[in-house]
Amino acid sequence: EHPPLKMRSIIVLCAAIAVAAGEGYAVSIDQMEVAYLCTQGSTMGEKLLEAFHLCSGEMTQQESFGARSLLRSDFCPSPSQIKKEVKGYLQGEICVFKQMGWIDNFWKTGLNEETILADLSSLPEEVSYFLLDESIMGECVDETTEYIYSTTEQCYATYTEAQQSKVAKTIDFYAKVTCFTRTFEEVCQEYVKGMLY
Numbered sequence: 001e002h003p004p005l006k007m008r009s010i011i012v013l014c015a016a017i018a019v020a021a022g023e024g025y026a027v028s029i030d031q032m033e034v035a036y037l038c039t040q041g042s043t044m045g046e047k048l049l050e051a052f053h054l055c056s057g058e059m060t061q062q063e064s065f066g067a068r069s070l071l072r073s074d075f076c077p078s079p080s081q082i083k084k085e086v087k088g089y090l091q092g093e094i095c096v097f098k099q100m101g102w103i104d105n106f107w108k109t110g111l112n113e114e115t116i117l118a119d120l121s122s123l124p125e126e127v128s129y130f131l132l133d134e135s136i137m138g139e140c141v142d143e144t145t146e147y148i149y150s151t152t153e154q155c156y157a158t159y160t161e162a163q164q165s166k167v168a169k170t171i172d173f174y175a176k177v178t179c180f181t182r183t184f185e186e187v188c189q190e191y192v193k194g195m196l197y
Contacts, residue, residue, distance in 0.1 A: 037195065038188035043122035047100045055095035076155040079166035083107070086174045093177050106173050126194065130187045131180070140179035145171055 039045030077085070087094060097103045101115045120128050130136055148171055149156060159167060 034188045034192045037192050038127050044119040051096045051099035054099050076158050079163050082167055083170045086170050090177050127187050127191050137179055141175045144175035144179060
């Protein structure tokens, strides 16, 4: 068994990766405990614990981010600047996902689907079912990317085809990570409600 300090650490980590997209979003102690209950005793939970100790610094230094600031019509940043901003906002999640083997270099190799599948499959079925449902995640990713493009289309139109491709990949990464954390939080809340009531 892990000592109390390590047990508390995994609760904090799970809450951190469950942070939904948006500025100034705070995670309560209740949500931390809910997230812990979703992963306790699983392979994913064990990996999260180790990742937390290696990524705690990045998780406490994340930058604020708003979708509307990603591509503003009054100032269009370069694709590399957009990538840097998104990586800064998601640095905690990126570090954790790398330590868990979920990503290596997303912009070159994408997500490591096989590893993610194995880890999520180790969770309780009531949790993993929804996290592995491609239609649920797909709908969230589509809605997130559509929202970003709808608020930034004037700026996006100024890029070359090659630049648009790079920006699109960054937006896709942002959407997939934030949708996972949002879905994880929502599913865990329902799972714990079922346990308690």
